[in-house]
Amino acid sequence: MSPLQIARNIGYDNQELESVPESSILGVGCGAPVNFANLHEGEVVVDIGSGGGIDVFLSAIKVKDSGIVIGIDMTDEMLEKAKNNAAKAGYTNVEFKKGDIEKGIPIENETADVVISNCVINLTINKVAAFKEIYRILKSEGRMVISDLVTSKETEFEVANSEDWCSCIDGALTSENYIGSIKKAGFESVEVLQETPYLEDKAQDRKVRNSNVTAQTELTFSLTVTESNGQVSSPGSTNVTVNP
Numbered sequence: 001m002s003p004l005q006i007a008r009n010i011g012y013d014n015q016e017l018e019s020v021p022e023s024s025i026l027g028v029g030c031g032a033p034v035n036f037a038n039l040h041e042g043e044v045v046v047d048i049g050s051g052g053g054i055d056v057f058l059s060a061i062k063v064k065d066s067g068i069v070i071g072i073d074m075t076d077e078m079l080e081k082a083k084n085n086a087a088k089a090g091y092t093n094v095e096f097k098k099g100d101i102e103k104g105i106p107i108e109n110e111t112a113d114v115v116i117s118n119c120v121i122n123l124t125i126n127k128v129a130a131f132k133e134i135y136r137i138l139k140s141e142g143r144m145v146i147s148d149l150v151t152s153k154e155t156e157f158e159v160a161n162s163e164d165w166c167s168c169i170d171g172a173l174t175s176e177n178y179i180g181s182i183k184k185a186g187f188e189s190v191e192v193l194q195e196t197p198y199l200e201d202k203a204q205d206r207k208v209r210n211s212n213v214t215a216q217t218e219l220t221f222s223l224t225v226t227e228s229n230g231q232v233s234s235p236g237s238t239n240v241t242v243n244p
Contacts (some may be wrong), residue, residue, distance in 0.1 A: 001027070003025045003026050003027025003028075004017060004022070004027070005027075006027035006028075006108050007025050007027060008052070008180040009160040010029060010030060010031055011031055011032035011035060012035075012054075013031045013032075013033045013035075016052060016061075017170070018056055019057075019058070019061060019091045020054060020057040020058055020061075021053070021085040021088065022051075022059065022087075023052060023081070023085055024053040024054045024056075024057055024081075024082065025052070025058055026051055026052045026054070028051065028119070028121040028213055029034055029051075029118035029147065030118065030147055030148065030149055030210045030216065031118060031147025031148075031210055031212055032147065033055065033116040033117065033118050033145045033146060033147045033212065034055055034058045034059055034062070034116060036145050036193050036194070036212050036214065037059070037114055037143075037145040038063040039063055039067075039114060040060075040062075040063070040067075041057055041063055041064045041066055041067060042063060042064070042067045043063045043067045043113040043114055043224075044063075044067060044068055044070075044111060044112050044113050044114075044191060045059045045063060045067065045068070045069045045070070045113065045114045045115075045116065046069075046070045046072060046105070046107060046111070046112040046114070046115045046116070046117075046137060046177055047059065047069065047070070047071045047072065047115075047116050047117065048069075048072050048101055048115060048116070048117035048120055048121070048130075048134065048211075049072070049073060049101070049117055049119075049120030049123070049207065050071025050072060050073050050078070050096060050104070050116065051073060051078050051081075051082070052078065052081050052082055052085060053071055053081070053082035053085050053086060053094070053096070055071075055116055055118060056069045056070075056071040056086075056093065056094050057069075057085070057086070057089070057094070057095070058081065060091055060093050060094050063093065065092065065093055065095070066094065067093060068093050068094070069093065069094050069095075070095045070096070070097060070112075071094065071095070071096040071097070072095075072096075072098075072099045072101065072106070072107075073096065073098065074098060074099060074101075076098070079096050079097075079098055083094045083096050083168045086178065088142070090242055091205070091243055100240075101120075101121075101124065101130045101133055101134075102124050102126050102129045102130050102133070103124065103129075103135065104209050105133045105134070105136075105137055105173070108137070109136055109137065110136075110137070110138065110139045110140065110142075111137050111138075111139070112138050112139060112160065113138075113139055113142050113143070113144055114142065114143050114144070114145065115134045115137065115138055115142070115143075115144045115145075116144075116145050116146070117134075117144075117146045117147070117148070118138055118146075118147045118148075119147060119148055119149060119150075121146060121148050122148050122149055122172050122173075124129065127152045127173065127178075127181040128181045128184045128185055131182050131184070131185030131186075131187070132185040132186065133178075134185070135185050135186045135187060135217060138217050141216070141217065141218070142216070142217050143166060143214060143215070143216050143217075144214065144215045144216075145212070145213075145214050146171075146212070146213050146214075147211070147212050148178070148210075148211060148213070149172045149208050149211070150172055150174060150175040150178050150195075150208070150211045151172040151173065151174060152174065152207050152208075154168075154207065172208060175192070176196075176213065178211070178213075179192075179213070182213070182215050183221050186217075187215040187216070187217065188216075189216055190213060190214075190215045191213065191214050191215075192211055192212070193212045193213065193214055194212045194215050195210065195211045195212070196210050197210075232240075
């Protein structure tokens with residue numbers, strides 16, 4: 001299956017996909033957080049784990065020239081790819097920065113109106129630390145919208161499979177623990193916007209679901225969670241909102 005088809009399957013609008021560089025569409029992720037972010041002209045948006053830049057570019061179109069979108073990634077390869085995509089397409093309201101979201105996002109306090117992320121938080125070991133960093137860079141009344149996976153049964157880090165961890169599966173928390181991590185970071189109101197099946201893992205006796213969540217600080221956070229169970233089932237996603 002092509003990256004473009006995968007993107008369509010996880011929720012991206014076909015017409016919107018045609019508006020961004022094709023090389024930014026990598027066919028990874030588990031949802032389409034921009035669909036739930038309700039972005040407005042002039043807003044400052046930060047994309048955590050920006051990859052080739054797909055969500056950055058989609059957001060840049062919505063916030064227009066008076067807004068700005070900042071992509072954060074920890075790999076030089078993805079940063080170079082995204083910067084090349086931006087330059088070739090002529091985007092003037094985007095930036096890409098290198099950063100580790102657990103150790104410190106390279107953005108000043110209370111900068112962002114919106115933080116989005118697509119199936120990246122589950123790659124972290126200390127999820128509370130990652131959410132605290134997101135909380136720190138959000139303005140008062142800012143919002144977070146995340147698509148991610150949640151599971152019916154968590155895997156201990158010591159026995160996790162590296163391939164499954166990189167696929168955001170072995171690093172997944174239960175929905176309760178995922179939302180709990182958001183609240184521990186300071187967010188008060190968390191709302192699951194949409195949740196759909198992702199896969200059923202019979203070997204590990206777990207179900208994974210895709211979840212979209214939103215939280216607010218006076219912050220709104222949207223998260224997509226996926227549940228896992230041991231065998232592959234039809235794709236799904238969840239959306240959640242949280243206020244700090």
